[in-house]
Amino acid sequence: ARAEFVRKHYPDVLLCEPEECEAFVKEHSDHGGADVVLEVAGGRDTFQLAWKCARPNAIVTVVALYDEAQSLPLPDMYGKNLIFKTGGVDGCDCAEILRLIEEGKIDTTPLITHRFKLADIEEAYRIFENRLDGVIKIAITE
Structure with a gap:
């Protein structure tokens, strides 16, 4: 659903499937990879995919939150000289x-899929946390 969203609202963005990502980026x-990689998925193999897609001397920013600890396989990373930034947004x-x-120059309007009044913030959190109704981002108004 998110890929279709990007195709519809941001047609200039290049997309690929996860299993094609490393080859696609290269x-x-x-320069043999991405200058900057944002890891936002937090999936089982997405940390490894992020650093593999990075070119030597690139920056890998980890925004994702993982269920388990990630490791740096240093022998596999040898010669990459990557800079890691972590800690969320x-x-x-x-x-x-x-x-x-x-x-x-950036249109974020399509990202706001739901709007709630401040008085209804609990419902907004319920929808966002449970990823209901195609939610991407919620705007809270007074």
Whole structure:
């Protein structure tokens, strides 16, 4: 459903299936991998997929929350010289992101799939937490 959402609202974004991802990234990059990788899925193999898709000297940002500890297989990573950033969402670039939205360079409107009044925030959390009704993001208003 999310892939269809991206195809509909962001047709310029390149998509592939997880099992094709590493080859896809290498094929569509100039330096043997991605300059920056955002790991947001938190799946069983997504951490490994993230660093494998990164080119040498790239940045891998881990936003995902995992159910179990991840390990760094250093012998397999030898020569990659990766920089890892972890800890969830980093608010450092919020001003730039808001500026890009204001300038119309990033359209986040389709991401807000639900709107709730502040008085109904418990219902909003229930829907978001349980991933009901095709929810992506919820806007809370007064």
